[in-house]
Amino acid sequence: MQEEKSIIEVRHVSKFFGEKTALDDVTLNVKKGEFVTILGPSGCGKTTLLRLIAGFQTASEGEIKISGMEITQTPPHKRPVNTVFQKYALFPHLNVYDNIAFGLKLKKMPKQTIEKKVKSALKMVGMSDYEYRDVDSLSGGQQQRVAIARAIVNEPEVLLLDEPLAALDLKMRKDMQMELKEMHKRLGITFVYVTHDQEEALTLSDTIVVMSEGKIQQIGTPIDIYNEPINSFVANFIGESNILNGEMVHDRLVRFCNTEFECVDEGFGEHTPVDVVIRPEDLYIFPVSDLAQLRGVVQSSVFKGVHYEMTVLCDGYEFLVQDYHHFEVGAEVGLLVKPDDIHIMKKERVCNTFEGRVIDETHVEFLGCEFECAPLRNIQAGEEVWVEVGFDKVILQDNEEDGILTGEVKFILYKGDHYHLTVLSDWDENVFVDTNDVWDDGDRVGITIPAEAIRVIKKVDVGK
Amino acid sequence: MVKRLFAQAYLWVLLLLLYSPILIIIIYSFTEAKVLGNWSGFSTHLYTSLFKNSVHHSLMNALINTVTIALIAATVSTLLGSIAAIGIFNLKARAYKAISFVNSIPILNGDIITGISLFLLFVSLGVSQGYVTVVLAHITFCTPYVVLSVLPRLKQMNPNIYEAALDLGATPLQALRKVIVPEILPGMISGFMLALTLSIDDFAVTVFTIGNEGLETLSTYIYADARKGGLTPELRPLSSIIFVVVLALLMVINYRAGRTKKK
Numbered sequence: 001m002q003e004e005k006s007i008i009e010v011r012h013v014s015k016f017f018g019e020k021t022a023l024d025d026v027t028l029n030v031k032k033g034e035f036v037t038i039l040g041p042s043g044c045g046k047t048t049l050l051r052l053i054a055g056f057q058t059a060s061e062g063e064i065k066i067s068g069m070e071i072t073q074t075p076p077h078k079r080p081v082n083t084v085f086q087k088y089a090l091f092p093h094l095n096v097y098d099n100i101a102f103g104l105k106l107k108k109m110p111k112q113t114i115e116k117k118v119k120s121a122l123k124m125v126g127m128s129d130y131e132y133r134d135v136d137s138l139s140g141g142q143q144q145r146v147a148i149a150r151a152i153v154n155e156p157e158v159l160l161l162d163e164p165l166a167a168l169d170l171k172m173r174k175d176m177q178m179e180l181k182e183m184h185k186r187l188g189i190t191f192v193y194v195t196h197d198q199e200e201a202l203t204l205s206d207t208i209v210v211m212s213e214g215k216i217q218q219i220g221t222p223i224d225i226y227n228e229p230i231n232s233f234v235a236n237f238i239g240e241s242n243i244l245n246g247e248m249v250h251d252r253l254v255r256f257c258n259t260e261f262e263c264v265d266e267g268f269g270e271h272t273p274v275d276v277v278i279r280p281e282d283l284y285i286f287p288v289s290d291l292a293q294l295r296g297v298v299q300s301s302v303f304k305g306v307h308y309e310m311t312v313l314c315d316g317y318e319f320l321v322q323d324y325h326h327f328e329v330g331a332e333v334g335l336l337v338k339p340d341d342i343h344i345m346k347k348e349r350v351c352n353t354f355e356g357r358v359i360d361e362t363h364v365e366f367l368g369c370e371f372e373c374a375p376l377r378n379i380q381a382g383e384e385v386w387v388e389v390g391f392d393k394v395i396l397q398d399n400e401e402d403g404i405l406t407g408e409v410k411f412i413l414y415k416g417d418h419y420h421l422t423v424l425s426d427w428d429e430n431v432f433v434d435t436n437d438v439w440d441d442g443d444r445v446g447i448t449i450p451a452e453a454i455r456v457i458k459k460v461d462v463g464k
Numbered sequence: 465m466v467k468r469l470f471a472q473a474y475l476w477v478l479l480l481l482l483y484s485p486i487l488i489i490i491i492y493s494f495t496e497a498k499v500l501g502n503w504s505g506f507s508t509h510l511y512t513s514l515f516k517n518s519v520h521h522s523l524m525n526a527l528i529n530t531v532t533i534a535l536i537a538a539t540v541s542t543l544l545g546s547i548a549a550i551g552i553f554n555l556k557a558r559a560y561k562a563i564s565f566v567n568s569i570p571i572l573n574g575d576i577i578t579g580i581s582l583f584l585l586f587v588s589l590g591v592s593q594g595y596v597t598v599v600l601a602h603i604t605f606c607t608p609y610v611v612l613s614v615l616p617r618l619k620q621m622n623p624n625i626y627e628a629a630l631d632l633g634a635t636p637l638q639a640l641r642k643v644i645v646p647e648i649l650p651g652m653i654s655g656f657m658l659a660l661t662l663s664i665d666d667f668a669v670t671v672f673t674i675g676n677e678g679l680e681t682l683s684t685y686i687y688a689d690a691r692k693g694g695l696t697p698e699l700r701p702l703s704s705i706i707f708v709v710v711l712a713l714l715m716v717i718n719y720r721a722g723r724t725k726k727k
Contacts, residue, residue, distance in 0.1 A: 055630075076631050077632075082632065087624060090628075091625055091629075103633050150628075150632070
């Protein structure tokens with residue numbers, strides 16, 4: 001890891017806002033000259049991480065180094081980084097020239113040098129004729145160019161960009177993406193780019209850092225992240241995908257959708273439950289024939305410009321398919337997937353596991369609540385235990401009061417024939433739920449767990 | 465049609481009723497008659513006599529006191545209020561609400577209460593009352609208004625621009641001076657003018673804090689003069705002038721407010 005020079009080193013950094021954990025033990029190395037994108041849904045902590053590097057906030061724990069210097073507590077004006085903000089943050093009372101010259105003037109550079117540098121920065125962003133314009137009179141794209149010029153004119157070692165293109169329209173965004181990439185090549189400085197747009201991340205970056213809920217999920221090249229997502233969150237967030245429950249029969253053979261498929265993955269062990277990921281463009285769709293591994297009926301078909309996006313129902317499982325060929329809704333089709341297009345991921349968990357405590361023979365406490373359970377044998381009251389609950393046994397209720405405890409739906413994963421939800425309970429622990437009901441992100445729900453679904457296990461038994 | 469005429473007439477009657485006292489003063493400032501209500505022909509004599517120092521020395525003194533007190537109080541309260549507004553703006557939501565509420569109490573509070581409480585404060589602290597206490601009192605009741613006129617500017621401001629300044633190498637103080645102050649300057653100016661007019665206008669607070677060493681502001685002078693029986697005729701042109709000046713100030717404030725809204 002150490003042979004290549006790291007310009008930014010983030011070591012075990014956490015950030016808490018009161019009770020809330022925005023960043024949870026984040027460790028990240030950025031190499032000199034790299035274009036790194038921090039990607040994640042809103043509220044995943046990506047902006048917080050950027051603000052910690054810029055110095056607008058300080059880490060609660062851990063340390064940050066820039067070019068080998070410890071800067072965890074250094075105020076922002078003493079850091080060798082510059083930032084491009086999402087809403088440009090140009091100084092409205094200054095014109096374009098004075099905005100760009102702001103940093104140089106503070107450094108007390110001679111007038112001629114400032115003028116030369118400002119002009120070359122303006123040229124770099126293609127805004128040469130706008131020197132004396134009022135910043136309010138510029139379009140969004142032009143303002144963002146000025147903001148970029150204002151940052152790069154200071155020749156920082158690292159340029160931090162906080163969703164700089166989020167406020168622009170699609171066409172403008174595409175153009176600016178290309179320009180940013182070009183600029184990165186020419187300047188040779190390190191870019192750290194924050195975005196929630198996975199396509200932008202794939203287009204621009206040398207390295208993508210996928211974040212969710214304050215944690216780094218995966219770090220890798222765009223190709224790695226797309227082809228080899230490490231877990232179902234990454235698979236679902238980057239591009240579109242079919243994610244299904246499956247079982248590894250043995251090496252190179254996986255079973256899902258009641259069918260066995262050849263694949264290229266090994267080392268998962270026999271009869272291990274796994275998650276199967278298939279990209280919609282990797283499914284071949286054709287009129288039913290002997291070649292078909294799966295047979296199904298087209299449920300919907302939408303024209304997307306280059307391709308058609310179709311959902312095909314096979315044996316109770318829905319598949320998303322993208323293909324140039326169009327099949328009518330209701331048509332019977334065959335599906336085929338090549339072995340190396342099947343991506344197998346180890347399941348992070350096969351059921352909910354909570355720490356709990358036995359209250360009496362028929363009651364156990366976990367998630368901060370008391371639950372009734374089937375009569376316990378050989379376990380003393382007051383004993384610390386593990387509690388296991390199957391994903392499909394948890395019941396969610398519309399009405400928060402109906403549940404024993406309440407929570408908020410945080411993440412929804414469609415698994416072909418059911419939804420896999422992550423519900424953050426008010427006890428601050430995640431409850432994972434399999435359900436056929438449709439919930440929305442952010443829904444408040446009541447959570448109930450029936451007595452017969454609660455499995456209480458002695459802690460010593462697990463240890464063995 | 466009739467309805468519209470009626471509405472129009474109503475408006476004009478209302479305006480006439482509101483402004484007739486001041487109109488009468490202005491009209492009668494252009495005559496020499498000693499008693500208000502008598503018209504002895506057009507003359508600007510009262511205006512010239514007003515500015516002859518020797519004749520109405522005490523009146524001019526009161527005017528000078530009023531203006532200097534207003535200028536000092538407005539300047540100091542603008543500085544205090546602006547700094548306070550920046551502080552309040554950066555508080556967390558709960559503290560923000562609490563402090564904004566506390567800030568609005570002196571505005572809603574009756575002048576007479578403010579006056580009495582300041583009087584009692586100065587007496588209990590053993591401060592001898594005079595020019596300084598009047599200035600302090602005026603600063604006290606003007607500052608909340610400045611806070612109120614600066615806060616909206618801060619709310620409108622892009623929250624990132626302060627950070628952008630720091631990011632470009634400005635120290636917090638430089639960022640304040642070069643970025644925040646230019647941004648809130650219109651609010652500070654409106655606050656200053658508001659403070660100026662409030663201070664010139666004030667009677668209740670002034671009368672409680674002015675002491676008894678012969679110091680007079682315009683309001684206390686007029687009050688004393690009226691109680692002696694009959695107003696000094698020169699007060700008519702003076703009132704007219706003050707009205708016109710305040711009107712001009714108000715128009716500037718309104719014009720500025722309208723312009724920033726458009727932006």
